[in-house]
Amino acid sequence: GCKYYLLVTNIYHSEEFNEPFDGITYAVIISMGFATFENIFYVYRGGLEIAFLRMLTAVPAHAIFGVMMGFFVGLAKFRRHSATLRWTGLLAAVFFHGAYDFFLFQEIYPMLTYGALLVLLVGLLLSLWGMRVLSNLSPFKEAENPLARKNEMEG
Secondary structure, three states: OHHHHHHHHHHOOOOOOOOOHHHHHHHHHHHHHHHHHHHHHHHHHHHHHHHHHHHHOHHHHHHHHHHHHHHHHHHHHOOOOHHHHHHHHHHHHHHHHHHHHHHHHOOOOHHHHHHHHHHHHHHHHHHHHHHHHHHHOOOOOOOOOHHHHHHHHHO
16 A cells, blocks of 8 residues: 555656656655665564565565556556556456465465465566557557568668
8 A cells, every 4th residue: 555655646647747657656756765764674583584485475475466556557547547556456466466465475274375476476567568558559559560571671
């Protein structure tokens, strides 16, 4: 919720937020800042083993959840029904983060811990799709890349 709050109250109305993909960009930046502080806390308490595990899972997880939130916030800025889209972004991030944490922190069935990797994989695939969608919506995207055309003519 804190990451969403920072994004919507401090950046959403900024003139620098001028295309849908900016929702992803700013959400991931905020998420990485949060992950940095969270990792310092966990590593201080758990040592190098925890640092290694968090580097492989928690850092990418925060980026993925940031992309999910940013996708909807980016769409919201330039669409009608923006409040619904913004809340969808928050709920998507909370749902995936909650599922990830559930699989990691439950202690009843150790094999369920691998479910966190499944959550990350599904989240990654959705994030890659969302980044492609918003990239295609960019008002700054050229219809044709002149550099690609130049290379075709030379080759």
